[in-house]
Amino acid sequence: MTESSRICFVWGPGGVGKSHLAIRQTYLAPAESLLLTLDPSPRVFNLLGKERSSEAQNVKIEDQNFSIKSTDANRLFDKLNKISPANEQVARYFKQLVNGLQEFRNYLALIELAEELQEAKNPFIVVDTPPFHEAVGLHRSIFTLKDFFEKSLVQLAFKSGILNLGVKKVIDITKSFLGKTAVEQALNFLEWLHSHLERFQTAARTLESLTFGDQTEHLMVLTPESSLNYITQGKSFFEKSKKLRFLINRSVLSLPAISGNSSFAREMNQLKESETKLISKIQEVFPKAIIESIPLMVMGEDSQEELLKFIHS
Amino acid sequence: MGSLHLVTGKGGVGKTRFSLLLSSQLGGCPIAEKADQIRNEAQKMNLPCPEIFKIESKDLLEDFLISVLKVKKIAQFASQSKLLQNLVQVAPNLDEIALFKKWISLSANQDLVVDAPSTGNLLGIFDAIKTAEKMFEGGLLRQAADDIDQALNLPNRVFVYAVSLPENSALEEMTQIKQHLHQLYPNLECRLVLNRLHECPEDLSSIPEAYHDIATKRPELEKKRIEAFSFWRVIQEGETK
Numbered sequence: 091m092t093e094s095s096r097i098c099f100v101w102g103p104g105g106v107g108k109s110h111l112a113i114r115q116t117y118l119a120p121a122e123s124l125l126l127t128l129d130p131s132p133r134v135f136n137l138l139g140k141e142r143s144s145e146a147q148n149v150k151i152e153d154q155n156f157s158i159k160s161t162d163a164n165r166l167f168d169k170l171n172k173i174s175p176a177n178e179q180v181a182r183y184f185k186q187l188v189n190g191l192q193e194f195r196n197y198l199a200l201i202e203l204a205e206e207l208q209e210a211k212n213p214f215i216v217v218d219t220p221p222f223h224e225a226v227g228l229h230r231s232i233f234t235l236k237d238f239f240e241k242s243l244v245q246l247a248f249k250s251g252i253l254n255l256g257v258k259k260v261i262d263i264t265k266s267f268l269g270k271t272a273v274e275q276a277l278n279f280l281e282w283l284h285s286h287l288e289r290f291q292t293a294a295r296t297l298e299s300l301t302f303g304d305q306t307e308h309l310m311v312l313t314p315e316s317s318l319n320y321i322t323q324g325k326s327f328f329e330k331s332k333k334l335r336f337l338i339n340r341s342v343l344s345l346p347a348i349s350g351n352s353s354f355a356r357e358m359n360q361l362k363e364s365e366t367k368l369i370s371k372i373q374e375v376f377p378k379a380i381i382e383s384i385p386l387m388v389m390g391e392d393s394q395e396e397l398l399k400f401i402h403s
Numbered sequence: 404m405g406s407l408h409l410v411t412g413k414g415g416v417g418k419t420r421f422s423l424l425l426s427s428q429l430g431g432c433p434i435a436e437k438a439d440q441i442r443n444e445a446q447k448m449n450l451p452c453p454e455i456f457k458i459e460s461k462d463l464l465e466d467f468l469i470s471v472l473k474v475k476k477i478a479q480f481a482s483q484s485k486l487l488q489n490l491v492q493v494a495p496n497l498d499e500i501a502l503f504k505k506w507i508s509l510s511a512n513q514d515l516v517v518d519a520p521s522t523g524n525l526l527g528i529f530d531a532i533k534t535a536e537k538m539f540e541g542g543l544l545r546q547a548a549d550d551i552d553q554a555l556n557l558p559n560r561v562f563v564y565a566v567s568l569p570e571n572s573a574l575e576e577m578t579q580i581k582q583h584l585h586q587l588y589p590n591l592e593c594r595l596v597l598n599r600l601h602e603c604p605e606d607l608s609s610i611p612e613a614y615h616d617i618a619t620k621r622p623e624l625e626k627k628r629i630e631a632f633s634f635w636r637v638i639q640e641g642e643t644k
Contacts, residue, residue, distance in 0.1 A: 104413030
């Protein structure tokens with residue numbers, strides 16, 4: 091990325107309009123910006139009428155042009171394989187892990203993200219993330235990524251040489267879990283992974299510094315119905331952020347007072363109450379955060395017209 | 404034999420409330436996970452609070468180690484090893500398998516409702532079982548994965564309830580989950596539950612004009628979506644029983 095590039099991470103629970111917001115952010119950014127999605131769901135691509143792809147695709151909304159692409163663990167494998175070829179067993183192990191393990195997928199997505207962010211020449215990069223419940227794991231992974239590649243992997247990869255007694259004991263225990271063959275395979279895999287250690291370590295360090303850098307903003311999208319737990323769960327991550335913004339989508343506070351005891355009136359009054367509580371909680375936990383809102387509107391057609399209406403809201 | 408009822412869905416769709424309704428429908432069977440939220444919700448809904456099993460994920464690795472090492476002190480020491488935790492991360496999803504195994508054993512003789520993790524994380528647990536089977540030829544973890552797999556293939560042993568709000572992104576995700584689970588376990592029944600369905604207010608004149616658009620168009624859009632999907636159960640906004 092260039093010195094003047096800026097990054098915006100868009101976080102939020104499922105169903106709050108996060109994909110719409112990520113598109114809106116990219117649309118409002120300078121021309122030729124990039125929307126990069128870590129979310130395994132094709133939602134953001136569907137809204138733009140595109141197929142999910144890790145190759146950059148051009149998007150044109152009115153007079154604005156931007157690119158969209160997703161991270162892809164298998165593409166990372168291909169890149170690594172070119173530098174240090176993996177044998178068939180290691181390749182199979184990698185693919186199984188990608189399919190089966192969330193934590194591993196998180197690590198790979200983050201390595202890819204770090205490299206993409208570094209390579210990108212766009213003036214503004216919007217990072218669309220998976221729903222917040224899953225993203226909490228991603229937050230943790232950002233913190234543990236460096237630790238994992240710097241400490242544990244190094245210890246494991248030296249299995250043939252200077253294994254200390256503690257490490258040997260741990261590997262013995264693991265054998266009783268996984269069977270001897272699987273542990274041998276896991277260690278072969280780790281040895282291959284270790285041949286890329288420097289690259290991973292650099293990516294992990296880059297990611298941590300970019301995630302909490304001066305040029306990076308974190309935008310958390312919530313709705314009046316969102317649980318207050320999202321604010322407390324995100325505390326340790328978001329308090330490291332230099333620029334933090336909360337956006338209350340489908341806000342009802344600007345709508346007029348509504349009386350009566352119809353179920354509609356009760357629902358709206360309850361939403362107003364929840365939104366007020368949500369805002370006070372944000373102010374209490376993150377006193378410096380900016381809080382904005384987008385008023386409630388009828389959505390659900392998933393049409394281009396609707397997307398435009400939302401973008402200009 | 405009991406059945407295991409796993410309730411999933413995106414965050415905030417009403418998984419806890421539905422878990423309580425389901426437990427009450429199943430004769431007040433126990434619920435696992437999220438103890439405080441279940442108690443609060445039961446109080447709000449004026450339902451008796453069922454027995455709650457609180458499973459701490461930090462204890463799972465230790466439990467598993469005790470069953471291998473037999474000596475509690477060594478197991479506790481090993482479970483705290485950062486290295487083991489990381490090795491476990493790049494090998495199997497031990498946490499997930501241990502958790503699923505616990506649910507299976509708790510539901511062996513009685514029905515159990517699990518207020519389970521949100522959709523992506525629950526799918527991760529299902530995927531971890533298949534991954535362990537493909538990657539490991541033996542060992543305790545493979546054995547645990549096989550036990551879970553066997554239960555998942557029995558008719559009426561495990562049910563998954565995917566709770567959703569009547570919104571497009573949520574419904575698309577539910578359909579993907581149903582397909583994904585069907586591919587992994589053709590005999591596993593995945594039931595779609597639609598929560599918080601809105602009705603058009605009877606008397607629009609009592610509602611300020613600023614709300615008319617949302618009050619009338621939202622139920623119309625929801626109706627269209629209901630026609631496009633088939634649901635096991637549809638819950639109206641405000642319904643408790």
